[in-house]
Amino acid sequence: MLKLVGSALVIFSCTMIGLIMAGYYQHRPKALRNFQTALSMLETEIDYGQSPLPEALNNVSKRCDPTISMFLRKVRQLLLSMEGYTASEAWEISLNEFKSQIPLNDSDFEILTSFGKYLGSSDKEDQIRNLKLTLSQLKQQENLAVEEKNKNEKLWKYLGVLTGLTLVLLLY
Template sequence: MVLKFVGFLLVLASTTLIGIYLGSKESFRAMDLKEFKKALIILKSEIEYLNSPLLEAMQNISVKVEPPVSQVFMGMSKKMFCSESGDIYTFWQDAVLGNTKKTYLKKEDIGLILDFGKCLGHLDKNLQVNNIRFTIEQIEERVAVLNIESAKSKKMYNSMGILSGLLICIIFI
């Protein structure tokens, strides 16, 4: 009987934790997007005010933002430093796709980040700055939506976690 009770408790705890994790996933995604926004703000300043070349800017960003987002910029600077040929978008693609596996970003977020790389390095500084602004705006919109949605889904997943645990326990009683 005691063993059964411990088993039920374990099942309940596990499903509750799974519920909490699933409910927090969207918040983590929003946090990654915010970190990416921070990186873009630094990049904007590097380009607009410091006139830094991309390699220098990427290196600076990689030490100023938190992992795993920093890995994207670190990866990009490594690609740029080591490659003797290739184009900047390919470097960006490789850096983003190779270093976003540990983030909570979804396919559509990665698509947005990849699109951002299409204008990187072009001659027109205004284009660079406007491209960064545009991406920041899109991130802000996405984060705003996520904040609303994650509040709802958090409650739902938390409740589902507990209820599914209880359901399993009831079935096995």
């Protein structure tokens, strides 16, 4: 009886590890799309609404994904604080704070960090160009993420179950 319970726990834990790894591949394309949507709205706010950056961030944060919304509100909060953060610093601090909550890889964060370096430091036309460049880079990353998802999601699910079964067979 004890061996049976132990075997079930090994299979269950290995399966869960596989599902967690598969979940990363499943959620990354969605997170990239959510960032693209938020940046598109920010572009509209800057270009057509001609809103100041804190106001534009507030308007966008009200209409986007909850995790991205919290990120944008944190950027806005840092901008409006009396500590004198620049837009670039506020973006980078917030990005580092939310890194563990957003399922993106290092190259995705590198794109977002490089976008933040030019945020609020030039005129409207340069901001729009920077936004469009970042959007196109995020679109490319999304396409790669979808390919990785298609290739690796099932692999990790099956690998978790099969690893658990193999361990159980080896232990008997």
